[in-house]
Amino acid sequence: MNKYEKEIEVRGHLIDSSILTRIFDKVMDLKGDFTVKQFIIGKKKEDHSYARLLIRANSESHLSSILENLYREGATSISTDCVTCVEAPKDMVLPDDFYSTTNNATQIYFENTWINVERMMMDKCIVLDPVTKTAVCKTNREVKKGDLIVTGEKGIKIIPQERPREGVDIFQFMSSTSSSERPSQQIAKKVALDIVKTKQGSGKIILVAGPVVVHSGAAEIIAKMIRLGLVDGILSGNALAVHDIENALLGTSLGMHVNDGTLAIRGHRNHMVIVNEVFKFGSIKAMVESGRLKKGIMYECVKRNVPFVLCGSIRDDGPIPDVITDVVEAQMKYKSLLKDARLVIMLSTMLHSIAVGNMLPASVKVIAVDINQPVVTKLLDRGTTQAIGVVTDIGSFLPIVMKNIENLLSKG
Amino acid sequence: MNKYEKEIEVRGHLIDSSILTRIFDKVMDLKGDFTVKQFIIGKKKEDHSYARLLIRANSESHLSSILENLYREGATSISTDCVTCVEAPKDMVLPDDFYSTTNNATQIYFENTWINVERMMMDKCIVLDPVTKTAVCKTNREVKKGDLIVTGEKGIKIIPQERPREGVDIFQFMSSTSSSERPSQQIAKKVALDIVKTKQGSGKIILVAGPVVVHSGAAEIIAKMIRLGLVDGILSGNALAVHDIENALLGTSLGMHVNDGTLAIRGHRNHMVIVNEVFKFGSIKAMVESGRLKKGIMYECVKRNVPFVLCGSIRDDGPIPDVITDVVEAQMKYKSLLKDARLVIMLSTMLHSIAVGNMLPASVKVIAVDINQPVVTKLLDRGTTQAIGVVTDIGSFLPIVMKNIENLLSKG
């Protein structure tokens, strides 16, 4: 008998959410072998299934690498071991065998209980506090010398995201196909419905927005969403703020009149004039409070106390004082604002959207809108069933979304 | 003294429309040399300029190849020679030295007069009728044995398209930039304005439309444009007609309900069911006349006597009986419908749009709309200053165009 074998089990919508398919795939991709010891299929669509499998490998390390992959898909070993931890040898340095996280809900088994890991993100580590019996997902830069870091694969359970089935929102609507095959007016309607329903359920909505929002003429739509109380935070960079304030103060975006599309006289300076203007006041908030800035996305954020985080990038002009120029600090601020978000809407910004995607647990709904198909594909490719992509032109699409939101709100 | 030299002259907005720049470019690209003998610059913006240049080359053939290029940019030789012609040796076969056309307005010098060449298209030949003193641009397949084909480069004058300067339409608006840098709502407004103004001037408007029009939910917009008398012809293929009739009869497009985006039961059959249905009736016209087809793009065309040409392609399902399956015959029908068109609107179909682009003289205005930037770039790359591209999502964009058209029409 082969001694490099181990029994594992897995529960849930194994067929419907393709969990069992992925487990079989992994074993075969990794050249392992399996025998199904028991399989109880959910008799009806709402029932969970259960499977018990014997996994066989060629060596201890082979077995262990197969198992690690299966655990990441939601399988657990039959006999639950306690999680193992090793102290971080220095600040920001992990023990070699650290457990690298997925973005799925995760539990660790410690002192006979399953502990939920908080703030799940992909490709991070887990820090256990044995005193409070809590665990949290952290980046390596957040780790302090002596932190107890989860290592190996024992005592870790992943609860894979199940595919949403019932409901009328955009996620249900789009589940089996991409947006370019669906009528745009309908998609806009569903996106509006999802926004309104999320807010009616008091869910937190975060926008990740690029400067195209302003340039394509949709700044007023976003400003209105903020006034209507539909936005709980904005994550972006220097360009969105500068374009938005240029639009508010000078009526242009990169020197083009947004209301009629013509080029402004001396318009090439406008972008830098605005950067200089914010430096004069010292901050966007000061511009609003002094009465200098009276409308637009940034104005509404200040007025309604909607938090925003502007992160610096190497291509920034300026950047204005509100921009957090240190990216590690900006990441922490982003993560803090994303806490408990229910719906994240990404509007035409690949850089910030990918950053946000990496920070989100798989359970958060994501709507990614961009005119470029490969960008949308890339944003969706994060192993979640809760993300949908809309390939469209933001300047044409957002006004239709807003009109639908207004219809829904007026109906109450 | 170098004997491989010749004097040429050129008139027009030489600076403003970059004509002189292109002439200098050509001489240098082809390693020739030039001296400016005379240059009279237009003193004011509405004035034409005039240049007389001495071109020098290394050999007779070198000179002749440089000259041919300059003639294509609008230059003419100082001493006008009569055009030369050679009889076509067989049907569809041209003499070796045939003159290959540009898409600019062209004249040939015959019996002391400049004759306009009719139906200009790019990369074709010119057939002279010495009796009626008329000339027409033809494809090689249209040439009959004995036709007098223009050869060489003598006695041919090209009038290059000048850059439009004044006016408020979309062509003026977009002249210096691509659409992705302009606000979508404004572009839609300008496109609407251009459509309405063209019709008010009794200009002929032709739509070139792909099936995405139906799938994205915009079929009703096109149907309304036809009802409003804004469309003088439709050029498309099998898929547009089949999708449109599927939408009209079954409410679906490729099996998806267009009104709410859900998938129809047994919807995968719908496409083929429609093909079969048209075969049963024998033609779209018969379906309309029998009362079977009661709405949609094709219905409106039949009802309003708006001609359409459906061209076959190798990827067609069916194709339905209305489709012209021979592409050479279809090309002739396309060209016939395009005669005297003032404005051509291309909606999300690369195949038919490129075909149409090849058939148009440079003076026809073209608006190309597609969500894919490289497609738009390719469509615009036809050496004309009269074409503009809009990178947008048709399902979101066309409804806004229609709303603007209705506003304009209601204002009278």
Next chain:
Amino acid sequence: MNKYEKEIEVRGHLIDSSILTRIFDKVMDLKGDFTVKQFIIGKKKEDHSYARLLIRANSESHLSSILENLYREGATSISTDCVTCVEAPKDMVLPDDFYSTTNNATQIYFENTWINVERMMMDKCIVLDPVTKTAVCKTNREVKKGDLIVTGEKGIKIIPQERPREGVDIFQFMSSTSSSERPSQQIAKKVALDIVKTKQGSGKIILVAGPVVVHSGAAEIIAKMIRLGLVDGILSGNALAVHDIENALLGTSLGMHVNDGTLAIRGHRNHMVIVNEVFKFGSIKAMVESGRLKKGIMYECVKRNVPFVLCGSIRDDGPIPDVITDVVEAQMKYKSLLKDARLVIMLSTMLHSIAVGNMLPASVKVIAVDINQPVVTKLLDRGTTQAIGVVTDIGSFLPIVMKNIENLLSKG
């Protein structure tokens, strides 16, 4: 008890190839219900699984539409009924309830036997010959009055394509990811391996090639593949042939010298000169036999008796006499050449590649190469596990493939 219910069964790699997941999906998408009556899971990776399910619906038509979908995924009803057929009422017209095919291997139950349907393609019909007890998949235009057309869904069994598992070829290599995430040199190696192995197994290889092949400088690579006996047929259009002959006779492609990338003197004429030249000789074959054409892709095809089919399109210049201008006739020639193909390689031509994709059974391997990601995505989206896409630049990629082929062949 609900009387709108029926038992079905399904066998195969139900988990591994996601067949059961798709069946569950379909029932739920269509708002039906199911109970799993029996499920025998394959114990080992090479074992088939078996499932017996009771499907419940709200009405007879609801049940029937659910069942039809499940049958298309490979399920069969427990009690096998004989297939039903209705005579075609006219040439090219099908009975209303015709069965619309998938591209999977399909059998029909007739006189107590399962008959394989020949020449499977998607979205076509099945014609039964009750005398010879054979069945063949046909387009509606091939149907003759009186042909026995399979209708409804009874007595039809689909054998879904299973996911390939073992082996070292490109299909195995690429199974879980797209090419843009793989090293190009490795992909080229695997593609070479697959070509060589297919030929060593006497498999038929068909190339579908666009003119970019010539323009990007790779014509000689394709010519060499033909000389090496690696190509059994070429499917393309007018442009490939004209570019290739322009390259062979004048060293240019659309007027650009392919060997050094500079523009040829009078090069703008070259394309039309070649069209005229082929018309003079009457055919490509005549040009080869007369000694006028001495190298290139078309030359090698004629010399090696490798069949080619050039299909006309609305955007053709010319087209040359070898082009089949009627698209329905061209479709038949395409299908005929594709018969029994094992491997189809699509090189930078969306139009012809989509056409070919529609003609292929799911079991044929397809490699689609294009620089444009959305084109590759579209080509792959045909419900097969046997197609892979490579997003690359053909002019850089094909020479590397050829170098690998030569290495493999020299090793024997």
Next chain:
Amino acid sequence: MNKYEKEIEVRGHLIDSSILTRIFDKVMDLKGDFTVKQFIIGKKKEDHSYARLLIRANSESHLSSILENLYREGATSISTDCVTCVEAPKDMVLPDDFYSTTNNATQIYFENTWINVERMMMDKCIVLDPVTKTAVCKTNREVKKGDLIVTGEKGIKIIPQERPREGVDIFQFMSSTSSSERPSQQIAKKVALDIVKTKQGSGKIILVAGPVVVHSGAAEIIAKMIRLGLVDGILSGNALAVHDIENALLGTSLGMHVNDGTLAIRGHRNHMVIVNEVFKFGSIKAMVESGRLKKGIMYECVKRNVPFVLCGSIRDDGPIPDVITDVVEAQMKYKSLLKDARLVIMLSTMLHSIAVGNMLPASVKVIAVDINQPVVTKLLDRGTTQAIGVVTDIGSFLPIVMKNIENLLSKG
């Protein structure tokens, strides 16, 4: 007589480099008027032309805005005024009427001399040192209280970049067309030639490289370029370094074996393992010096003292200690390394490439390589005639470039 008028003059290849066309365009775009007072055309291709124009406007501000635009195109006023300057009121704050720079070579007229402005970049300001009579282009964040900032438009002369005409390099080769219409092998040859010639002339070459370089299997090519002394600096971010070290230490890139394209066991951890490894050593340099890192791009940089700047971004994993997390500091380091660069090669990274594009004077040659056409278009759209784009697959293209470099070097 209209008093809102002014005479300007302009010299250079006015026709050939389209300078006069752009000047006429600007006047008309801005609804001004002009009269050509004098025009002396260069008689031969190497001669400069000269134009003197009277510009008329509707108001003082209209005139001034037109003139500002013309000055940006290289025109100067007939009577040269001294440049005007105003002190910066605070650190990082400019006077309101600051002059916003172009990326062309620029001179200011101060105390009867034309002073060259150093370190030209687009959209910045000019700081004059009246003591040393030097001027330098600075970002607003570099400005200190009391710095003399150039304002208005007087006394500023721009020397527009002229179109390169003679020569055999890639810039000449590609001048009139985009790469997708040229044979890839030829483009690779020309790029190689340009690299080798630049180094033979002791020109500084900077690479801007994204992680795709490693993932596509081309890291060894870049490493070899460094070994051959062809690279004077690398500008990139966290991902390039992490991928490169993962490749060097573990043979994988994001968990995929780069040598054969298969997925590594436990490969998903590799990326984070490398981040942790660099943190353990404290820096890439320490890893090289300790013998832990023995090959790859980063290794060669350390070994050959080739400077690199890694800039942080919000989407970084880690980032590793070598990354400059403050983007303003990183911008300064980027600019410092770019000083006096002759050739900048951008490889598949939009973020860093756009940043670098903004930092370069128009006279620096730029080669931008990416598989995505819109990315290349965006990178080239910086108003320079010295930039060319290559749309290709880096993993296939770079090996061909290297082979050509080796051929050129072996020939001496």
